[in-house]
Amino acid sequence: MTVSPAACGRTRVFLFSSGTLFGGGIESLLRREADLELVGCETDVSSALDQIRHLAPEVIVFEDGEAAAEARRALMGVLGDSPCIRLIGLNPHDSTICLYRSEEQAVKDVGDLTAVIKVRRSAETMEPAEQRLLDLASKVSGYRIAVYTILKLCETPRLYSEVEAAVLPLPQMKNAVYSPGNLLTWLEERGGIERLTEEGRWQTTQAGRKVAEAEAPDKRLLQLISHDPAYSEIYVQVLGYCQTPRKRTEVEDLLKGNPAMDKPKVYASFFTGGLEDAGGLEWVDGLWRTTKAGRTVLG
Incomplete structure (x- = not known):
């Protein structure tokens, strides 16, 4: 799977819901957000897990609550395989959002969900950028060479197509779950890459350069x-x-x-x-x- 250049700056979201009314409302909400890309929706747990492995979303939103214990356990298992995914449970009965591996918070309205999806994880905003990048390289060790390649390549500003052309031929990317677009997004979130929006190019930050040197x-x-x-x-x-x-x-x-x-x-x-x-x-x-x-x- 490859993320297109146009979509690579959008947060990829997967929606799981046991109820069509809840799911339909959240789906409509997410589709209205220009910087969110709804990549899939499912109501069956087994099918959802298959789709998540195939689509490689960055965020999973699911209907939480007492009746969702089985689905919650299954989706929590995804975090062990893909530690960069964020899992967000929305309980429609008491209006709470739970960002798993983080804190629970009350919401004033369902529109707050999009703010939670877009916000960076608290640990990422508190830790030095270099440490966040090194943690990323460790967590996705199978893509370590790809991460290094992106950081080195983008020391000179590059278009997404140039990044893709350099990364996709790497042996680690053969049959890979994650695309160059996923890696770019994670590097941007952790302060290693920045987008030069006027030029449509990506450039390695100072923190990214330091990590690239260490990761040679x-x-x-x-x-x-x-x-x-x-x-x-x-x-x-x-x-x-x-x-x-x-x-x-x-x-x-x-x-x-x-x-x-x-x-x-x-x-x-x-x-x-x-x-x-x-x-x-x-x-x-x-x-x-x-x-x-x-x-x-x-x-």
């Missing part, structure tokens, strides 16, 4: 390799071995019997996963392959 794959690789001297040789060995693309079983065979992996017991996936997260390996077409950053570290 070769730097993170060196930190990983030097962090635990007992494993340094294995990391370097795997990087060198995968300069020729290798199957998972080939890497396992390479490391089989290595005494450094016995106490404590670790497996080959410990090293390939760490190197992938640090930007030294990439998983392409069923093979582990050393990246450009990995080859740079090897010299």
Whole structure:
């Protein structure tokens, strides 16, 4: 799924409601907001979960209350898989909105819902931008290289189409749930990217530049390799071995019997996963392959 350039600045909202009257009213409200994009509506929990995985909304709004316990538990499970999603429960019986993992508040009218959707999470407004960006990179580690690519690319102001062209070919984006538009929105929320509205371009902020420097794959690789001297040789060995693309079983065979992996017991996936997260390996077409950053570290 790809977010269009025209839509990439809008907050993507998914609506779940067990009642057509409630859902219809909220749907009409959301559609009137130019900076909100209603990407889907469902009344069945199972169908809603499937749609959420497919549509990758940034905000989920659902009808809350005593009768909604099952739906609430199911939707809360989404937060574990996608920590950047905001889950907002609206109880029509006592006029309260609950922003899950945040605080509950009373509302004067249902129109307050749009204000809650648009407001940034309190933790994001209080923490330094650099920390928020590093937290994002950690939470969406599978997209870490894509985040770094956007921050570096947009040090020179770029159009959305340019960002998309640079990010979509990355191996991490193959069959990805989130689009470059999602990543841009999250980076903007956390102070790493800003929109130059008159030009229609995106530019990395000063905080974003600092994080891009810290997140440079070769730097993170060196930190990983030097962090635990007992494993340094294995990391370097795997990087060198995968300069020729290798199957998972080939890497396992390479490391089989290595005494450094016995106490404590670790497996080959410990090293390939760490190197992938640090930007030294990439998983392409069923093979582990050393990246450009990995080859740079090897010299």
